[in-house]
Amino acid sequence: xxxxxxxxxxxxxxxxxxxxxxxxxxxxxxxxxxxxxxxxxxxxxxxxxxxxxxxxxxxxxxxxxxxxxxxxxxxxxxxxxxxxxxxxxxxxxxxxxxxxxxxxxxxxxxxxxxxxxxxxxxxxxxxxxxxxxxxxxxxxxxxxxxxxxxxxxxxxxxxxxxxxxxxxxxxxxxxxxxxxxxxxxxxxxxxxxxxxxxxxxxxxxxxxxxxxxxxxxxxxx
Amino acid sequence: xxxxxxxxxxxxxxxxxxxxxxxxxxxxxxxxxxxxxxxxxxxxxxxxxxxxxxxxxxxxxxxxxxxxxxxxxxxxxxxxxxxxxxxxxxxxxxxxxxxxxxxxxxxxxxxxxxxxxxxxxxxxxxxxxxxxxxxxxxxxxxxxxxxxxxxxxxxxxxxxxxxxxxxxxxxxxxxxxxxxxxxxxxxxxxxxxxxxxxxxxxxxxxxxxxxxxxxxxxxxxxxxxxxxxxxxxxxxxxxxxxxxxxxxxxxxxxxxxxxxxxxxxxx
Numbered sequence: 001x002x003x004x005x006x007x008x009x010x011x012x013x014x015x016x017x018x019x020x021x022x023x024x025x026x027x028x029x030x031x032x033x034x035x036x037x038x039x040x041x042x043x044x045x046x047x048x049x050x051x052x053x054x055x056x057x058x059x060x061x062x063x064x065x066x067x068x069x070x071x072x073x074x075x076x077x078x079x080x081x082x083x084x085x086x087x088x089x090x091x092x093x094x095x096x097x098x099x100x101x102x103x104x105x106x107x108x109x110x111x112x113x114x115x116x117x118x119x120x121x122x123x124x125x126x127x128x129x130x131x132x133x134x135x136x137x138x139x140x141x142x143x144x145x146x147x148x149x150x151x152x153x154x155x156x157x158x159x160x161x162x163x164x165x166x167x168x169x170x171x172x173x174x175x176x177x178x179x180x181x182x183x184x185x186x187x188x189x190x191x192x193x194x195x196x197x198x199x200x201x202x203x204x205x206x207x208x209x210x211x212x213x214x215x216x217x218x219x220x221x
Numbered sequence: 222x223x224x225x226x227x228x229x230x231x232x233x234x235x236x237x238x239x240x241x242x243x244x245x246x247x248x249x250x251x252x253x254x255x256x257x258x259x260x261x262x263x264x265x266x267x268x269x270x271x272x273x274x275x276x277x278x279x280x281x282x283x284x285x286x287x288x289x290x291x292x293x294x295x296x297x298x299x300x301x302x303x304x305x306x307x308x309x310x311x312x313x314x315x316x317x318x319x320x321x322x323x324x325x326x327x328x329x330x331x332x333x334x335x336x337x338x339x340x341x342x343x344x345x346x347x348x349x350x351x352x353x354x355x356x357x358x359x360x361x362x363x364x365x366x367x368x369x370x371x372x373x374x375x376x377x378x379x380x381x382x383x384x385x386x387x388x389x390x391x392x393x394x395x396x397x398x399x400x401x402x403x404x405x406x407x408x409x410x411x412x413x414x415x416x417x418x419x420x421x422x423x424x425x426x427x428x429x430x431x432x433x434x435x436x437x438x439x440x441x442x443x444x445x446x447x448x449x450x451x452x453x454x455x456x457x458x459x460x461x462x463x464x465x466x467x468x469x470x471x472x473x474x475x476x477x478x479x480x481x482x483x484x485x486x487x488x
Contacts, residue, residue: 099241132229
């Protein structure tokens with residue numbers, strides 16, 4: 001067992017995070033004891049962030065104490081691991097548009113004191129800007145299957161992400177176009193980020209996800 | 222600082238809960254669940270019926286050739302059971318046609334099926350009972366959908382029929398979404414697979430209709446007019462859905478008339 005990033009552990013092919021709420025498993029994942037610390041297994045086939053780490057993410061911007069805006073929270077599987085990593089001093093704000101997944105997500109939020117749920121459309125960031133002052137967010141993470149993924153990312157970055165903050169964008173090629181070659185889509189979407197961001201790393205999520213790419217970038221000063 | 226964040230967090234959890242509650246108080250949630258269950262019930266019924274027919278055929282293989290309707294078949298199995306019980310008196314209630322009834326009774330006397338143990342027969346009867354109870358539930362659901370649609374989306378229900386209307390709402394995942402859709406999207410709801418196949422490879426022709434193919438007016442058209450009628454129906458349906466969502470008056474009769482006129486013009 002090796003700690004590859006703060007609170008993120010790796011052994012053989014599997015990833016783990018340090019459980020913030022010992023004794024509870026969020027979505028049925030395996031719990032493990034390692035030298036007195038309880039670890040939760042992090043399935044790279046279910047979480048794009050885990051897949052990106054597996055495929056060689058150079059640096060994990062989500063650290064203990066980070067303030068993360070997470071767009072596309074879904075049922076809260078990945079976000080529970082983000083909550084593990086940022087720990088008690090950090091905070092994660094999870095946004096999702098669907099009431100269906102929010103039901104489960106709220107239950108995760110009640111268990112973990114560092115997650116805040118917002119039921120809103122990430123495409124319209126002004127509808128939730130009143131809840132926190134702009135420029136406080138240190139990491140913007142986005143995983144939504146929308147045609148204007150890059151645009152949503154830029155809009156939210158404009159409203160909330162502080163200068164020099166980090167962004168992680170999971171691009172799903174198939175929600176942008178069914179017919180264009182996948183690599184062309186990745187390229188044109190990444191190019192859209194250039195006005196606000198410096199792209200640090202692009203990671204294809206094969207074989208864990210099909211036609212997905214994770215773009216790791218930093219907001220210009 | 223931490224206190225303030227926790228306070229805000231509690232407020233936002235409360236707010237999200239409220240929003241979820243409001244959404245699930247709407248009728249379309251139940252309509253969507255019911256219509257999706259309807260399809261699963263049919264699949265379940267067919268699966269159980271198939272099993273029952275296969276099993277009972279060990280005892281009376283000729284029956285399925287004469288009674289093709291699954292529901293009648295299952296009723297015979299459940300109420301009569303053993304081949305020896307196939308008498309004029311017992312079967313009269315279930316098989317209405319005299320000709321067919323006579324053939325069944327004749328076949329029962331000369332059947333090549335083997336004798337069956339009592340407890341095995343009980344298991345088969347139980348199976349048919351379960352399958353039939355799914356049919357009963359289906360009837361109940363149909364009337365529930367009819368009632369709910371009448372109150373919630375009278376125009377869509379009036380124009381498309383309650384079940385088809387509900388199917389469209391489910392495919393759009395809500396009346397609101399359906400009302401916001403362009404008619405061309407409504408026309409192809411339920412034909413996504415064919416549509417994307419066409420987009421990937423333009424040599425393959427695109428679909429002309431999705432769920433709305435189930436509408437009687439589209440079905441009865443000759444092939445060359447089907448696409449045209451489907452297009453007009455989709456147009457009228459989008460008007461109906463908007464009238465429903467924005468609480469307009471009931472205009473389904475007027476829409477229906479216009480649609481029928483359009484269909485007549487085609488010949």
